[in-house]
Amino acid sequence: MFARIPVFIFWLLHFLPFRILVWIGNAVGLLMYVLAHERRRVATINLRLCFPQMGEAERARLVRRNFQAFGRSLIERSIIWWSSAARINSLIRVEGEEYFNAAKGKPVILLTPHFVAMDTGGQWISQRVDVVCMYARQKNLYYNDFILEKRCRFGHQRLYSRQEGLRPIIKGLRENMPFIYPPDQDQTVKDGAFIPFFGVPAATMTSVSRIAQMTSAIVVPCTTRMLPGAMGYVLQFYPPWENYPSGDDIADARRMNEFIEQRVLEMPEQYFWLHKRFKTRPEGEERQSFYK
Secondary structure (H helix, E strand, O other), rough: OOOHHHHHHHHHHHHOOOOHHHHHHHHHHHHHHHHOHHHHHHHHHHHHHOOOOOOOOHHHHHHHHHHHHHHHHHOOOHHHHHOHHHHHHHOOOEOOOHHHHHHHHOOOEEEOOOOOOHHHHHHHHHHOOOOOOEEOOOHHHHHHHHHHHHHHOOOEEEEEHHHHHHHHHHHHOOOOOOEEEEEOOOOOOOOOOEEOOOOEEEEOOHHHHHHHHHHOOEEEEEEEOOOOOOOOOEEEOOOOOOOOHHHHHHHHHHHHHHHHHHHHHHHHHHEEOOOOOOOOOOOOOOOOOOOO
């Protein structure tokens, strides 16, 4: 019963003008910055590792802006969960759409790094094509089912938990369904390797190149940028990667991390710094040593 109350509040929010939601989201983000001590510490450590030359005052400002962007992304989910397709589309400017259109009807991996507005871009994509995607199960079953329902509100999307493995993903790609894949979080190195991310060894998935090899899929990166104020979003598709996979999974993973680094430098306040990106450490380093 209590789990439904936040959902009801979010439903009410989607009736508000977008500019009001932006204001609420920024306020919620600042409140989270004050109250979420652990996540504030994680973001600060991540930024200190990735930008050691950055001064403490500048780093603190960036962490606040990151929380504001995250707060906005939460509140503005009310739009992508309940508003019409027309309203969602009115808020999104698409650049490089020709790369998306050229990939239709072919096996394609849409590489989507963890920027806070990625779900908004995902809703635009799912209005135009059925996709296959992986998700992390929520501890609360009601929220888990609710989020799945809202991510599948357009078309006939196929979402599989990480526990189900890659087999259904491969099947979908072989049926020419785009695979939306955000591979830039720490999931240990069971299926990956330690690859530098801003100069810090980070557990990095090497599965992108392997999946591309198995399915003859092309890789089209895409990001969603949250614009200032009530200006909406930009969904950016990039040219498909040439000479990929190269046959060297490590080199391909390094290429992926370097691409993500470039996008982070363009909008550092919108990357998901609240995640313990460097939790898994190479042999000889204590697990979670950076976050103690």
